Amino acid sequence: MPTFVYMTRCDGCGHCVDICPSDIMHIDEVSRRAYNIEPNMCWECYSCVKACPMNAIDVRGYADFAPLGHSVRVRRDEEKGVIAWRIIFRNGKKDFELLAPITTKPWGTAIPNLKQAGAPSNDMKNSQLLYNEPKYIRLDDGDLHTLESNGLKFKEGVYY
Amino acid sequence: MAYDTIIEDNIDVLVVGAGLGGTGAAFEARYWGPDKKIVIAEKANIDRSGAVAQGLYAINCYMGTRFGENNPEDHVRYARIDLMGMVREDLLFDMARHVDSAVHQFEEWGLPIMRNEKTGTYQREGRWQIMIHGESYKPIVAEAAKKSADKVYNRICVTHLLMDESKENRVAGAVGFNVRTGNYHVFKSKTVIVGAGGASNIYKPRSVGEGAGRVWYAPWSSGSAYGLLIQAGAKMTQMENRIVLARFKDGYGPVGAYFLHLKTYTQNGYGEEYESKWFPELQKMVGKEYLDPEASHRTHRPIPTCLRNHAFIQEVNAGRGPIHMVTMEAFQDPHLEEIGWHNFLGMTVGQAVLWAATDVDPKYENPELTTSEPYVMGSHATGCGAWCSGPEDLSPKEYFWGYNRMTTVEGLFGAGDAVGGTPHAFSSGSFTEGRLAAKAACKYIDDGKAEGIRVSSEQIERRREEIYRPLETYRVYRNAITAGTVNPHYINPRQGLDRLQKLMDEYCGGVTVSYMTNEKLLNIGLKKLAILNEDWENGIAAENIHELLRAWELKHRILTSEAVFQHTLFREETRWPGYYYRGDKLKLDDENWHVLTVSRRDPKTGEYTMEKAPLYHLVDEKEEAEAS
Numbered sequence: 001m002p003t004f005v006y007m008t009r010c011d012g013c014g015h016c017v018d019i020c021p022s023d024i025m026h027i028d029e030v031s032r033r034a035y036n037i038e039p040n041m042c043w044e045c046y047s048c049v050k051a052c053p054m055n056a057i058d059v060r061g062y063a064d065f066a067p068l069g070h071s072v073r074v075r076r077d078e079e080k081g082v083i084a085w086r087i088i089f090r091n092g093k094k095d096f097e098l099l100a101p102i103t104t105k106p107w108g109t110a111i112p113n114l115k116q117a118g119a120p121s122n123d124m125k126n127s128q129l130l131y132n133e134p135k136y137i138r139l140d141d142g143d144l145h146t147l148e149s150n151g152l153k154f155k156e157g158v159y160y
Numbered sequence: 161m162a163y164d165t166i167i168e169d170n171i172d173v174l175v176v177g178a179g180l181g182g183t184g185a186a187f188e189a190r191y192w193g194p195d196k197k198i199v200i201a202e203k204a205n206i207d208r209s210g211a212v213a214q215g216l217y218a219i220n221c222y223m224g225t226r227f228g229e230n231n232p233e234d235h236v237r238y239a240r241i242d243l244m245g246m247v248r249e250d251l252l253f254d255m256a257r258h259v260d261s262a263v264h265q266f267e268e269w270g271l272p273i274m275r276n277e278k279t280g281t282y283q284r285e286g287r288w289q290i291m292i293h294g295e296s297y298k299p300i301v302a303e304a305a306k307k308s309a310d311k312v313y314n315r316i317c318v319t320h321l322l323m324d325e326s327k328e329n330r331v332a333g334a335v336g337f338n339v340r341t342g343n344y345h346v347f348k349s350k351t352v353i354v355g356a357g358g359a360s361n362i363y364k365p366r367s368v369g370e371g372a373g374r375v376w377y378a379p380w381s382s383g384s385a386y387g388l389l390i391q392a393g394a395k396m397t398q399m400e401n402r403i404v405l406a407r408f409k410d411g412y413g414p415v416g417a418y419f420l421h422l423k424t425y426t427q428n429g430y431g432e433e434y435e436s437k438w439f440p441e442l443q444k445m446v447g448k449e450y451l452d453p454e455a456s457h458r459t460h461r462p463i464p465t466c467l468r469n470h471a472f473i474q475e476v477n478a479g480r481g482p483i484h485m486v487t488m489e490a491f492q493d494p495h496l497e498e499i500g501w502h503n504f505l506g507m508t509v510g511q512a513v514l515w516a517a518t519d520v521d522p523k524y525e526n527p528e529l530t531t532s533e534p535y536v537m538g539s540h541a542t543g544c545g546a547w548c549s550g551p552e553d554l555s556p557k558e559y560f561w562g563y564n565r566m567t568t569v570e571g572l573f574g575a576g577d578a579v580g581g582t583p584h585a586f587s588s589g590s591f592t593e594g595r596l597a598a599k600a601a602c603k604y605i606d607d608g609k610a611e612g613i614r615v616s617s618e619q620i621e622r623r624r625e626e627i628y629r630p631l632e633t634y635r636v637y638r639n640a641i642t643a644g645t646v647n648p649h650y651i652n653p654r655q656g657l658d659r660l661q662k663l664m665d666e667y668c669g670g671v672t673v674s675y676m677t678n679e680k681l682l683n684i685g686l687k688k689l690a691i692l693n694e695d696w697e698n699g700i701a702a703e704n705i706h707e708l709l710r711a712w713e714l715k716h717r718i719l720t721s722e723a724v725f726q727h728t729l730f731r732e733e734t735r736w737p738g739y740y741y742r743g744d745k746l747k748l749d750d751e752n753w754h755v756l757t758v759s760r761r762d763p764k765t766g767e768y769t770m771e772k773a774p775l776y777h778l779v780d781e782k783e784e785a786e787a788s
Contacts, residue, residue, distance in 0.1 A: 153781055
């Protein structure tokens with residue numbers, strides 16, 4: 001099955017159940033630990049793997065085309081703002097790590113509260129502009145593009 | 161049944177489905193409606209839901225107007241030729257003129273966007289694509305949506321929209337159930353923005369087991385964008401325009417960065433370039449206006465994706481497969497090799513898993529490509545979705561009825577996959593559409609269009625009963641048999657999905673028939689689909705709440721599929737060879753079919769009506785003056 005859960009590591013906390021976009025990580029009633037109830041609806045998206053505080057979840061490639069003996073592991077760290085991967089081939093000849101940033105700002109601090117952005121004026125409401133436009137589109141004083149500003153018009157019929 | 165009914169009342173803007181479109185809507189709605197009640201209903205967990213749950217390694221729609229790179233009309237022309245002319249250019253222009261402001265906000269929120277060190281601009285992958293470290297793309301935009309929304313309901317499977325009973329054809333909210341508690345949720349709202357997803361898994365996949373999960377589009381994309389809108393009687397457009405993807409075999413890893421940035425290319429099993437030799441014949445099918453390799457070479461006008469697929473499919477069928485991606489040259493550069501792997505880890509980890517499992521090192525071996533099963537969606541290189549109004553300052557009269565991105569049902573808006581005729585929106589464009597819909601929805605309310613909405617308790621009770629019926633069916637008939645899943649009274653959701661996939665594949669141009677269909681096949685398929693729908697109505701059984709979720713996803717997939725059949729039957733030509741073929745009408749026919757197809761399913765009778773809508777194209781005023 002695409003994701004699976006190691007018996008000795010899972011403590012049944014349910015983080016994976018909470019995050020799985022496909023609703024397929026459930027808690028087994030007998031073992032009180034998580035498992036993948038529907039492997040053919042698993043996208044191998046790794047959301048549960050990344051969310052597991054016990055590193056208890058791993059992925060074994062789809063049985064209908066992926067042979068056994070490989071490994072793609074991940075650690076995601078919001079505080080440090082990075083994600084680290086390790087890929088090991090089935091034949092062991094390739095074993096490498098890759099690191100990537102996941103954010104450039106301290107997590108969750110850089111998003112404005114639009115309630116405090118000030119109510120838009122009527123002019124703004126009746127224009128075609130969205131929040132923070134046009135300055136977020138262009139650096140100069142230009143306005144939003146229109147048919148007129150760009151010398152265009154709509155014609156019905158066959159044009160290519 | 162002991163499930164509670166939980167009513168959320170007096171909502172102004174209800175966002176159904178919070179992927180990139182829905183998060184954009186929720187975020188922006190707060191600005192235009194500081195005091196409005198904004199509520200999100202999401203099937204999964206907003207932090208990892210929708211098509212971007214896994215992350216992305218590129219933003220595929222960014223103009224770079226700030227850096228003088230492109231204007232909106234450049235993008236419109238690109239999407240137009242890629243879709244063989246069949247796009248809503250007003251909606252596309254509108255999306256393109258706003259999309260940069262979404263991307264600049266993402267960067268401010270912490271999304272790592274790569275920079276070109278020489279020019280200071282964003283690192284381009286191609287003309288429209290920029291490269292990002294987007295593992296946390298979705299959690300970041302989810303933060304923005306959560307900050308704006310009054311309430312976020314995770315794990316609500318929305319099954320139906322509520323309709324106003326005082327005024328015909330006006331929306332009044334939505335209903336669904338919680339996939340954890342089972343409780344019934346009623347959302348009474350003045351406006352609804354549908355940001356739900358397109359449809360994976362309606363065609364039989366190439367995979368035969370677990371790999372059915374490794375679909376190109378997320379398996380949780382259940383066509384709810386279409387199911388919800390079709391049920392409400394909204395008009396749909398371009399539903400025949402399903403998409404087939406040429407991707408790395410089995411893992412469906414993306415090829416965009418490989419082609420554009422790593423400069424890898426394809427060849428057949430014998431190491432030969434194969435594409436160009438299919439073009440002369442193909443040109444006879446579609447006309448020189450759509451396929452002119454010389455002009456493309458001169459002007460950088462792209463060769464439409466579907467036509468490149470066509471060459472791929474023909475070459476394989478001629479016995480010269482497999483098609484390989486030539487990676488062995490680019491991957492000798494360690495920097496490019498690293499990008500190649502990062503590209504998968506950022507958005508399709510499964511492809512990295514597959515290469516590790518099969519010892520495919522693209523530095524020493526050229527990996528295989530394949531063409532996927534078809535998908536029905538509206539934000540990648542295809543434009544299925546609802547027939548929506550465009551913005552006031554752009555849209556011709558046939559495309560405009562008051563509020564931007566409003567469907568033909570009053571108060572009901574769309575974003576992302578839900579909006580038809582707007583391909584190449586991708587993540588950033590979908591988010592932008594959500595923002596546009598949110599502004600329009602707030603204006604709709606401020607204009608007093610949502611006054612006097614009435615929803616009877618009868619409507620709420622009727623839906624409640626309908627929603628839980630599959631559980632009841634299971635309870636009543638389960639003990640007619642000893643054990644197992646074979647029961648003469650019902651089918652389970654998986655069995656229903658298998659039947660749907662098989663009939664879509666065989667009658668509506670799936671992969672096992674090389675994407676071929678015709679009028680005869682379509683009519684047989686429609687009959688079979690109607691019977692599947694009957695079986696669903698009378699005998700779909702859910703053993704538990706999770707299966708109830710799958711049952712309703714299947715319902716939305718069936719509704720989507722019916723629209724695909726109807727539209728494919730209506731358009732009597734082969735507009736997109738490589739996506740699908742009407743064997744009885746193998747030529748592109750601009751004389752009769754240079755139009756958009758528009759359908760409506762009557763919610764009371766289930767009858768379809770089809771019509772043609774005119775195509776308007778952007779033309780240069782100057783050129784136009786010179787021509788005349």
